[in-house]
Amino acid sequence: MTGSASKVYANAREALAGVVRDDLTIMSGGFGLCGIPENLILALRDCGARGLTVISNNAGVDEFGLGLLLKTRQIRKMISSYVGENKEFERQYLSGELQLEFNPQGTLAERIRAGGAGIFGFYTRTGAGTLVAEGKEQRVVNGETFVLETGLTSDLSLVKAWKGDTEGNLVYRKTARNFNPMMATAGRVTIAEVEELVEAGELDPDQIHTPGIFVQRIFKGTDYVKPIEQRTVRKKK
């Protein structure tokens, strides 16, 4: 997926063209509805690919984010840490239509990082003595039990950044960063949507969160909704 043909695409639909098909494993960035690739999820719904395995910390809500792909039954399996905000998810899971693999959030993040960094697997204390450790190799070191977790990669990673340049360099904003940087490294193909697309050289090279080598395609997203799940405010004193 290299080639100095420009990495820049016009929109989500064009960026997905030629790289999506049924049964892919897709990583989708974001935590809750924060920092999710809104444009790419819509385009993925519209392209109709089915039987997808989706690796994402959460599963969106019924009317937004990955919830849209659940509604259209495009997702066969989710690998997540928390899916509490989605009724359609619950229905499909309880009826057996949807497969689900839960990972502790930090283990999920680390597995994705490992996949992108060529680490076959790693030993973590997280999950030792719980259901998460069942069937996995464990080792006891100085009385502490560690569980072997393996790296995860994807056929396609969909990430959302704040700013990006034509080289594919990305900068994230506040807590919208979350899973996006690791997922960018773990995709055989990574597509980034950004709120602001600038020329190479406009971003400070010391301040780039995701170097362009990890991004094969990039486009400027539009019509960002950015729903807030738990709007919480304080009173002016």
Next chain:
Amino acid sequence: MTGSASKVYANAREALAGVVRDDLTIMSGGFGLCGIPENLILALRDCGARGLTVISNNAGVDEFGLGLLLKTRQIRKMISSYVGENKEFERQYLSGELQLEFNPQGTLAERIRAGGAGIFGFYTRTGAGTLVAEGKEQRVVNGETFVLETGLTSDLSLVKAWKGDTEGNLVYRKTARNFNPMMATAGRVTIAEVEELVEAGELDPDQIHTPGIFVQRIFKGTDYVKPIEQRTVRKKK
């Protein structure tokens, strides 16, 4: 090492006071002479602690960086990836005065990151089939051999950043970043020296490379020499 007593110290000597003693394992940031904690190394020499195990990618040169601690015989063992620039090192090593453990550079970086991130160990392809793998657990997955490497931590990590704030947040500059961010996470105590020390709030929170939680003590370094090992220039056309 928490406490809201200020993290800010006047200089390297005061920052080292009370945390250095003989036989410690110390991580020292930098690649070659680039991004090394110049002030801290000098103060470490002057405080006279001996029997040190030093984890650092390189060992300085005879007259600068960690070479100064070799000269004074304060180092018992080095864990490094490349030590080619140091005659005194060679002499001590060949005479058996100095122990040496070589790690592939990426394995060294990852072992330090693992130590800081609570990962007991990880499987990497690097070093499979070489001396580096001898005596280590290995596993074959789909015909590929992976070597188990373990996390590294230190009693004391000495890092150099470009800017830092009173909270301990750090920003590095260009290729002087190198091993410093991981070492900051892997020290039971981490001391950072910076070229510019600012008030909390002056650094952009999206652009902090090392969050303050990893830094227990910080000070503004002085008299930076920053020697260049291989001054290489091109002709004006």
Next chain:
Amino acid sequence: MAWTRDEMAARAARELKDGFYVNLGIGIPTLVANYIPQGMKVVLQSENGMLGMGPFPLEGEEDPDLINAGKQTITQLPISSYFSSSDSFGMIRGGHIDLSILGGMEVSENGDLANWMVPGKMVKGMGGAMDLVAGVKRVVVVMEHNSKDGAAKFKSRCELPLTGANVVDMVISDLAVFARPDRKSPFKLLELAPGVTADELKSRTSASYQV
């Protein structure tokens, strides 16, 4: 008279120390932020990627790119920094957070914690709870002493699937506070809520504990 939710949060806040880096769970633990003593510096970590979490925003100042692990809108402080999920959990797993205060469904007398699933019910997932209890230096669980049907939640052993084995250092319920000096020791009763007798507590607890 049992402690209220706020009183439990206030009691948990007494476990804070100056300079601590702390992760607060959802529910009563979130309230602990309201009881940080004046003049004490405590830095709150949010596992979705922030250190130095500020208060909820004023109406109209909500930023959808700035939420906590409970997906609530929050604000930043001068000390704040943002980082990725893998860096955030490196911080947690690596033992850099001093204290985690979180809710529980069951705690066993040997310090096991169950707080993420009830077999037969829809499982929402463990989120970051398993990482927190496995990685943070000290874990305080704040929970009602008994479930709605009256069953003890501090018990001889957990019946629900575990979040972590031997990970709890202190239990603060609406009736009492139990703690242990290290993870090899048994829990000891430290405090009783006003009007709660030792006998009443014993009858409503299935865990063994020292008095």
Next chain:
Amino acid sequence: MAWTRDEMAARAARELKDGFYVNLGIGIPTLVANYIPQGMKVVLQSENGMLGMGPFPLEGEEDPDLINAGKQTITQLPISSYFSSSDSFGMIRGGHIDLSILGGMEVSENGDLANWMVPGKMVKGMGGAMDLVAGVKRVVVVMEHNSKDGAAKFKSRCELPLTGANVVDMVISDLAVFARPDRKSPFKLLELAPGVTADELKSRTSASYQV
């Protein structure tokens, strides 16, 4: 007539493709940067933490905070980014670099590479070489065909300690070019330097190869 160092570098440059991310080792491989075809975009990675390495600086513009893996002063480009050593080697180990061109002491007919130590001599260390050969998608070794004493460096098996086992895809020497389509195949002779005969090559090589 054997190829010069610059001719070897130029030959290695023919392995570059438009859009490639490439890591160049010290010595002859560094010269490859001088032979990147006009109009071809190749991004150079420096394993000490930089992508988009620019040319050496003009006199007086050296920056001690900006060096390559050979500790030489370099410059940045509009496309550049900086990152930590762990991120850099994540990039390398994770297979994100398309091509690594590096020097060698010995290459064996099954693709083993030795280029970091000679027993009995002072060992300087492997630096990032083991990570590069283990992680980069395609590995090209550029080396003199014979050592100073005339011994073959492309041999049936390496006698020196390995940098990596079965990691070399192409060997470019001053006499010839050998390559193989994948790491299960034997090497095949692709090119001979002008004036070098097949017999001469054979006599100066101890590795088996297809012709």
